[in-house]
Amino acid sequence: FALTEPNSGSDAASLRTTATKVEGGWVLNGTKMFITNGPIGSVFVVIARTDKEKKAFGISAFIVEKGFEGFSVGKELDKLGNRTSTTSELIFEDCFVPEENLLGPENMGFVIVAKLVLGWERSCLIAPAVGGIGAGMEVAAKYAQQRRQFKRPIAEFQAIQHKLADMKVAYEAGRQLIYRVASMLDQDEENLLDAAVAKEYITRTCIKSADETVQIHGGYGYMREYLVERGIRDSKLASIGGGTSEIQLSIIARALMDI
Numbered sequence: 001f002a003l004t005e006p007n008s009g010s011d012a013a014s015l016r017t018t019a020t021k022v023e024g025g026w027v028l029n030g031t032k033m034f035i036t037n038g039p040i041g042s043v044f045v046v047i048a049r050t051d052k053e054k055k056a057f058g059i060s061a062f063i064v065e066k067g068f069e070g071f072s073v074g075k076e077l078d079k080l081g082n083r084t085s086t087t088s089e090l091i092f093e094d095c096f097v098p099e100e101n102l103l104g105p106e107n108m109g110f111v112i113v114a115k116l117v118l119g120w121e122r123s124c125l126i127a128p129a130v131g132g133i134g135a136g137m138e139v140a141a142k143y144a145q146q147r148r149q150f151k152r153p154i155a156e157f158q159a160i161q162h163k164l165a166d167m168k169v170a171y172e173a174g175r176q177l178i179y180r181v182a183s184m185l186d187q188d189e190e191n192l193l194d195a196a197v198a199k200e201y202i203t204r205t206c207i208k209s210a211d212e213t214v215q216i217h218g219g220y221g222y223m224r225e226y227l228v229e230r231g232i233r234d235s236k237l238a239s240i241g242g243g244t245s246e247i248q249l250s251i252i253a254r255a256l257m258d259i
């Protein structure tokens with residue numbers, strides 16, 4: 001799913017990749033940035049400008065296949081976390097896309113993205129972050145019972161117990177939020193506000209839980225051998241991908257005040 005560009009991220013509607021109508025199809029020119037599965041994908045949904053005069057209502061979606069002439073994939077990007085998921089640029093240089101590869105109505109691409117794709121993305125792709133909270137909680141609870149300091153398991157210290165209890169609260173609340181937005185999607189209800197609320201809550205708590213999981217492990221948690229440091233690196237993406245935390249908060253605040 002290729003929406004983001006080198007110069008348009010949060011302000012996605014200002015994207016500059018163009019799709020120019022020609023006989024039998026479209027010609028795409030431009031570059032997409034940070035595209036998940038770019039290096040390994042075979043079919044891409046590419047969002048491009050089809051009308052320069054209109055901002056959000058001059059954008060369309062196209063299906064582009066690996067191997068199309070004029071389409072190339074940049075080098076794999078080296079990331080802080082989520083390193084098992086590949087990411088790259090996509091480059092379009094006079095790339096011809098046949099007419100039938102237009103996805104949805106012309107100039108309605110951004111509406112599709114805003115209402116459908118991002119709703120799904122924010123509702124579902126945040127679920128692994130809840131799983132991350134649960135996994136960290138289990139590992140940390142086990143470690144706290146094994147690790148002894150001051151002649152007793154650290155699990156007996158209230159400071160440690162409260163960290164674990166906070167993780168449990170975040171895990172259960174996060175699960176409920178995910179089920180709620182997923183059920184709204186199932187019933188074709190618009191859920192952009194609810195998805196923003198869920199994404200923001202789960203983002204904050206998964207980053208905090210990853211940090212506390214390392215904290216409970218002390219110095220061992222800081223070592224790669226114990227694997228929990230990975231949670232800190234992986235969880236950070238939740239605050240950026242699929243719309244940043246600042247953008248989610250703006251969606252929530254605007255809905256609250258009806259502006």
Ligand SMILES: Cc1cc2nc3c(=O)[nH]c(=O)nc-3n(C[C@H](O)[C@H](O)[C@H](O)COP(=O)(O)OP(=O)(O)OC[C@H]3O[C@@H](n4cnc5c(N)ncnc54)[C@H](O)[C@@H]3O)c2cc1C
Nearest residue numbers: 001002003004008009010034035036240241242243244246
């Ligand atoms: C690992 C990874 C995978 C990704 N996969 C994909 C993918 O598959 N497809 C795809 O299309 N994109 C993908 N993205 C891109 C992602 O959606 C963008 O990075 C994200 O939307 C933010 O855009 P940006 O990076 O350009 O940051 P910017 O928009 O430049 O933001 C920079 C900072 O300014 C803040 N900011 C911007 N505007 C406002 C505002 N109005 N109010 C307050 N603060 C603001 C932001 O919140 C952020 O803190 C991926 C990104 C990453 C890191």
